[in-house]
Amino acid sequence: MDREEALLRKRLIELSQMAFHKGIVIFSDFLNLNELHILHTTPKDLFYTEYETFGGYEMSERQIAAFLPDALCCASGYPITPLEILPNASKFAVGMSHRDYLGALVHLGIERGKIGDILVYEKSAVVFVKREMAAFITEQLTRIGRQSVRVKEQEKPEETYLPSCQLLTGTVASVRLDTVLAVAYPLSRSKIVPLIEGGRTFVNGKLILSNGFHLKEGDVISVRQLGRIVYEGELSVTKKGRHLIRIKKFG
Template sequence: MNKEEQLLQKRLAELSETAFARGIVTFSDFLNLNELNILHTTPKDMFPARYETYGGYGLSERQMVAFLPDALYYEYVYPVSAIEIRPVNRKFAEELTHRDYLGALMNLGIERCKLGDIMADDGRAVLFAKEELAAYITHELTRIRHTTVLAEQCTAAEFDYVPRYEELKGTVPSIRLDTVLSVAYPLSRSKLTSYIEGGKVFVNGKLITSNGCQIKESDRISIRGMGRLAYEGILSRTKKGRYMIAVRKYI
């Protein structure tokens, strides 16, 4: 663990200690997959208060941590806002990518840790951000590249993002990480192994570097730079003892 990762671990431990000692809920900034892995692999005795994570919707990759006191007896709300970004005039709008949206936000002087996932789809984007920044973003974000945009805060009732996916099926000899990935990504075994051993694959937010990791139904797998998928389970078994499985590859 490098110095930056040690500082993150220390900061999370301090938030946990504050929640425990003062009996209040404390929240972190948004953590990326690497940072979430540090959270999940930190010895539990470093966190006197239990924790939960959330990023605004069920399949979020960037998530905020809530440290909860043992005596918590009331409901709490994550300080996360959903913001819809869309062109003012769709007819003259450019095709904007995730990088375009993120770049425009960075140009406003916003740190990446203050922003959650950005879902760009069908000519618009939905962004999750720390609640304290919502007013600033909706007021200041008026242009992305050459496209004039409108940013508006969404309520929970208005937010209905459902990620698109394709369902893929294939036969595998066992339900291991590398074989499940091979159904979604038609790459050689050595190529898939290099991704796994290179620290680019996360299962349910935890870094996995072993090809032989056993995958369970509903596990979510993220591959840095390639996307994410969900393992749906075994559909049937062939006469030769192989498994027909299904995965959802998000697009």
């Protein structure tokens, strides 16, 4: 365990201890995939309370941990506010990337842990932030690059926030992590293997370092800097014994 991981684990345990002694729900900042992996692999007996995680919508990647004293739950009480970022002149607006939106937020001096997922659409985006940052961002974020923008809070059902996706099919020799990733992304095996062995691939929130990890129907695979896919299962087997599979790719 390196120093950074040890410090995060210690901090999460301290939050759990605080929730236990105060008898209230205590929240972390947004945790990235690697930080969530550290949370989920920390022995449960080190925590003083149970915990749950949520990021504002069902398919969220960055999530907040809620440490829960006995008999308490956190069904809808997470301090998360979705903000919609819109161009002021939509007629002349140009599409912007995830990096553009994130860069503008960080440029305001906001810590990364206060910002959750950013869902990018054709000419707008929705960003999930810690509630205490919502008013500041709404007032201060007026420009991204050369484009003038406005920000407003959203109060829509969780089901509204689903990233765009496409269904893909392909044949593989076996339903291994590396072969399924090759269907999702136009990358050679020589480029996919380093992604997995380099600690950038998570299945259902758990870090996977084995290329030959066998997937099950419904598994959610997240690859840092590339996105997420869901393995939807096997459709058929060809005469040559290859498996025709279907995946859902979010982007």
